[in-house]
Amino acid sequence: MACRISELVIDAADPERLAVFWSEVLGYAELGREDDGSIEIGPPDAGFGGPQPTLVLSPSSAPRTGKLPLHIDVNPTDRDQDAELERLLALGAKPADVGQTGAESWHVLADPEGNEFCLLRARLRPIPD
Template sequence: MASKFTELAFDCADPEGLARFWCEVLGYEVQGREDGFVSIGSPEVPEGARRPGPVPPVLTFARVPEGKVVKNRLHIDVNPTDRDQAEEVERLLGLGARRADVGQGEGDTWVVLADPEGNEFCVLATRRP
């Protein structure tokens, strides 16, 4: 048997703020809170309903004293589901994301953004249902 990807953890300065941002990005909701720690995940599926595809991982945000100082070695890719890439990028910028330059080239099919604490993520061009 293999392991299953269930959680992605973020070290951050403001767990509540970063959790709010990613809830808006992904349509997630807060699933748990403890002192300096917030977990978010996909909304619960009503009894008898089916979720298409695999269960998405939970994201956790834990307060740490040090700040981000280098490029991420791991990042999230998101796919717009109900709008095109440019519209999704504008929506995310309105939520507090900012454009990031990580050395991407001209003509790439993805747009690199950073969340409010500087964690890079990509918005892909292909829409996924």
């Protein structure tokens, strides 16, 4: 028996703002809120336990130091990388420098709270409904 990633938990100064951003990026919807201010987002039809992991944006006031030890990679599903880069920047992503050379086939971006993520080149098929 093996495990599967079901949720990714991200500490957030403003969980609401990050929930809106990541929902737009991934086509996710809000699945629920906890009393502690956490917001879970995920695929609108599958929700928790589906083929894609959900994201839990958990309130935290702890200061972030340095580059994240783990980051999210995303791939476009319905457009090429350049068009998706424009869309992500319009949603509030910012270019991020983590020491890349400029010759990479991916773009390093940061979400509205500075969490790095990469936009890869390959176009993936969307998850079927």
